[in-house]
Each structure stands twice: as C-alpha cells, then as structure tokens.
Amino acid sequence: KHYNDPLRDTGDFHRPTAMASDVAGVTSSTTVVDREGASSEASDLLLRALRRLRGQDFSPPEPDLLTAAVKLSGATAAVGWEAVSDALWARVAQLEFLAGRGKLGKEVCFRFILQHPEQLADYAVSQLWSDPLVSHKWTLVAVRKPFNMLVHGKDHSFEGERTVASWFASAHPDVSMYPCHTLQDDMSGVMLLGTSKSVCQSCKLLFDEEKVKKTYHALVLGHPDWPEETRLDFPARGGRPITFVRVLRRGWWAPGSCPASLVESWTMSGRAHQIETHLRKAGYPIVGECQHGQPTAYRLFLNLSQLDVPLVHHAEPVTIVAPHGFGEQLEEMPSDGEIAIAAQARSAPCQPSIQDALESALHRWGASAHVELAADLRSRSSTGSVQEVASEDIRARLAQMEFLEESGWLAGADCLRMVTSFPDCLASHGITEVWRQGDLVVVNKPFNRLIYPKKRLPRDVSIAEWLAGEAAPGPLRDARPCHRLDYGTSGALLLACSKEEAQRCTELFASRRVNKRYHALVLGHPPWDEEVCLDGPIDGKPSETFVRVVKRGRWAASPEPHVAREAALVEARPTTGRTHQIRLHLSGAGYPIVGDLEYGGCPQNDKAFAFRTFLHSSTIEFPLLDGSVSVEVPHDFEQRLT
Secondary structure, three states: OOOOOHHHHHOOOOOOHHHHHHHHOOOHHHOOOOHHHHHHHHHHHHHHHHHHHHOOOOOOOHHHHHHHHHHHHHOHHHHOHHHHHHHHHHHHHHHHHHHHOOOOOHHHHHHHHHHOHHHHOOOOOEEEEEOHHHOOOOOEEEEEEOOOOEOOOOOOOOOOOOEHHHHHHHHOOOOOOEEOOOOOOOOEEEEEEEOOHHHHHHHHHHHHOOOOEEEEEEEEEOOOOOOOOEEEOOOEOOEOOOEEEEEEEEEEEHHHOEEEEEEEEEEOOOOOOHHHHHHHHOOOOEOOOEEOOEEOOOOOOEEEEEEEEOOOOOOOOEEEEOOOOHHHHOEOOOOHHHHHHHHHOOOOOOOOOHHHHHHHHHHHOOOOOHHHHHHHHHHOOOOOOHHHOOHHHHHHHHHHHHHHHHOOOOOHHHHHHHHHHOHHHHOOOOOEEEEEEOOEEEEEEOOOOOOOOOOOOOOOOOHHHHHHOOOOOHHHOOOEEOOOOOOOOEEEEEEEOOHHHHHHHHHHHHOOOOEEEEEEEEEOOOOOOOOEEEOOOEOOEOOOEEEEEEEEEEEOOOOOOOOOEEEEEEEEEEOOOOOOHHHHHHHHOOOOEOOOHHHOOOHHHOOOOOOOOOEEEEEEEEEEOOEEEEEEOOOOHHHHEO
C-alpha cells in the first residue's frame, strides 16, 4: 500500500520526503529562495502576464501586484523560476483562450491572476505510483493531474497547452498510454493509466463493476449540518448513484467572503458529475461551479484524492493518494462584526459594486463622463427603472453585453448607445412566477434568456439550468418547460413540476389544445382594419397566424435624433407552431418586428436600433382536469409608441 496516511481526516495530506521530490521535481531542502529578488521577478512576470490580457498600457494597483508577487514567489521554493514561469505563461494562454471562446470574461481572468498566481503555476503532471510487482515493465502508472488539464489534446488548443498524454509521451516514450477511468478536465487528482490495452480493459472492468473506491475532497459553500457520515442518493445522469459525505472542517473562504467547508466524499459509482450534482442538490455547491454563467473561483475545488483498487496480483487493494491542499484555502471563522464588514465589501475584489461595474463598462465603451453617466443611468426612470432592478439582474445583463462585445457581435459604441437610449435594457433578467395550480406553473420569461443551454452562448444561464440549480425557489426546483419561446421573446412560459403533468402538457400542445396570444411592435403601419390571416408556408409546411392592429404610432427611440419611424402594436394568434412563425409571417408581410435583426427589424442592420426583439407571449390558455384557465402576462409595448 502507498500513502495510507492517518492525517487524511484533517484534509491536509502529508507526503513522505521522497515522494514530495517526485511531485515537485526537486527536493525542497535543496532550494534557497531570495525573497526580495523573487518578489521583484514575480512582479515583473505578473505585470507582463496581465498586460498580455489587458493591453500594454495597463497598470494594476501596486498593493495588489505586490501581494500577488509574494504569493507567486512562494511557489518557487520547490520547482524554481523557470518551471513557474513556463507554467504561468501556459495558464495565461489558457485564460486568454477561454476568454476568446466566451467561457470567461477578461475581468475574471485579470482577477484570477492577481488573487491566485501560485495556484495558476500548478500546471505539471507528476507520477505518484507504478506497479512495484512489474517494475521492469510497467503495466500500470498513477499520476496526479492538475486542474483544467485535458487528458488528450484537441484540435482547438492554445500556445503551450499541456495534456496528460503529452507528459506521458515525454516521460515514457517507449510505451503507449491507455486511461483506465475518466477524470473531468476541470478536476485535479489521481489518474490510473495502463501501458497495454489488456491491462487497461481489466482495470476499466473493475471501475464498471463498482469495485474501486473513489475518495474525493471538495470545498463547498456553506456549513453542512451533517453530524456524521451522510448518504446522498439524488438522481444523476439517468441513475441514482450513492455518495457518502462527511465534513472535515468548517471555516471561511476569504476570496468569496462567505462560509465554506472542506468535505470528504466517497463512492463506488462512476456517474459523470456525480459529486457536484449530489453536493449541489444537498444545498452546498462546490466552490468554483458556474453561477450566472461565470465561475465563482479560478478553479473547481474538487480533487480525486484517493483510489482503492483491488488489483488481481496484489493481496490487498492498492491505495493511491494525490494531495489536494484545500485545507489551506480555509480560514478561521471571523467574528460577527467582521462577517458584517465582509458582507458589505463582498463585491470587492471578487465583484465590483453596481456603480463600479457600470462605470467600468461605460469607460470601456468610450463614454467621456462615465462616472456621471453611470450615476445617471442608475437614477433615470423609465418603464421598469434600472434603479429598481436587483443587482444580480444588472450584473447578468452587463455580462451578456461583455460577452457579445468580446465575441465581436457588438461594438463598444453599440453597447453605449443601447444603455443610454434604453436604460431598462439592464433590467428584467430574473424569472418571476405569475400563476400556479397544483404541479403547473406559469412564469414570465425575460427577454434574451435561453430556455435550454447552447454552446454559442456559453455564459448565459438557461432557464432549464436555473430550475435545476439552488437559485430557483423550492417549489420550482427541477420543474421542466412544457414548450419553447425564442431567445429574444419574453412572456408566458408554462412549467410542469411532475412527470405526469409534463406528459399531459406535451399531449395538449401536440393536439393544439393550447391557445397563445402574442403582442409585437412592428415597423410600419399595417393597413389591416380587422383581423387578417397570414398563412405563408414555413419550411414547406402549412402555417397560420391571425393578426390585428392594436395601435399605430411612431418608434421614437431611433438613433437619429430627428427621425421617428412609423411603428405599430399588433396582436398575433398562431394556430400552428412552426419555428419563428410569427416573426417570419410579419416580416413576410412587410412589417418586421422591432429589434429582430434576423428578419429586418433593425434598419441598415443597426444593432443598437433596439435592445431586444419586441415580441411578447402575453396570454396562454389551456384546459385543466376541471375546466380551463387563461393566464395573462402584461407588457409595456404600448408605452413605447408615440
């Protein structure tokens, strides 16, 4: 056996000196660090890394840079500057790559580098164990995989990317590598590798037959009230696996200014994301899981710390341990007064205040008086004043704009015009309940919210993800949408809180027994004096929408100060359910919906002409077991016409 360490209950693994040298690359006793010189070199290294992300003129606050430099210089005691520098540059390239793909915001990357430089330098695979019974011809090798590292490379990568496969090819060039089990890219911990297909298949069979005990350590938000080892068996990935958990230590996570705990969990099962799902559904999400489309930390604090593998040619199960060091991330719980101060300052440095966030965005978009403008935006009243919107709504809307700007879909000037012309474009990101009866709920879906996740909008938290998470109210948790609304469409969305009601609603929609009414603002003045039928086929299928004009007026919120385009409020009643049916029918009739860039609702392709597609599901009517119900979700479209 290896590393059967009695200190594991504390969460701080002690490694023998010989193996510590394997993990570090050299023995720590042979390295002497010049702290002053190291801090100076670290400051220069960090400054160059930050400027790579933020531009050559960028200068971070001096105290923050010095603090980060001291942290980074501490990481050089074991491996030296060359290894730390190479790892940090590879991590910076990784952050840059993730920001370019929309996975992270540049502000988040900047914060990660300043707050956790010593952890970003952890980007090296280290060998933990090899089968001692066949030392001259290794058939099994165990390694420690760092967080956010792929096992095999992919077509899309970044400069300096490291993988477990590339390390293995360098360390053992004469043999092939075959992973015996899966380990998520964002996790760290033990990986068992085979050097032949037959050995690999034998080990995979042990995992599949649930004969391998897997022990994890995680930092979770909150203080679980488990007095002893507790069994969790929430559904996960189509099954109901079992996880046993216990609390090792309760404390305070300073970067998030919140209570956190170190927990140990073990399982014989192997469902994907099992540990995260179980801890999240128990009410204690792992630090680093995404919230509102952004990670809460620079990494997912989940480590596969121990494998107990019953290998055939060993008398007892082989125990392989990979240290995690999560205990160092926890501090002692502060006093009540310190907690109150931390709660007031929680937005800094992890989250700027709403005022600071607005100022930063406006400055980036080119506003000359961004401080005054940010204060004005918060105080300006309109339909649904920004001043009355929850902080999380504003943050989420700013994050949406930041992603669209970084991905090149919106220019900074477009964002600036949008928020100054429509301050309520930063509003209404939250989901509100409108009606409930039994296991059926109608909510008001906000504009520009996905119902299901999409890769092209990686930072958006879809409604389905929100319903499955801890942010949803208890009665709505795990409810499922019964139909779809387009990304830009707001209004009535029917949810089912049980499988039986979901099945019944599916049948209602399939038999066209659900009636929906929409309201839309369109460009132009349709000549219809009464309800008309638009029945152009869509994708070769018959389609039918009845429309009538409610009010004619002008769209005054035009980018040209002296131009107000003709516009009208119309009511649409579809009898079929084709994709984009109302948008296509109105556009085909010559009256596109205001803000519908895809179908002509933004003249001259002006993306700042409107901040949303002005289409709203205002009424949904459907039969119940004891009658029928009609639920109305109001809108403010009429007030936008002059």
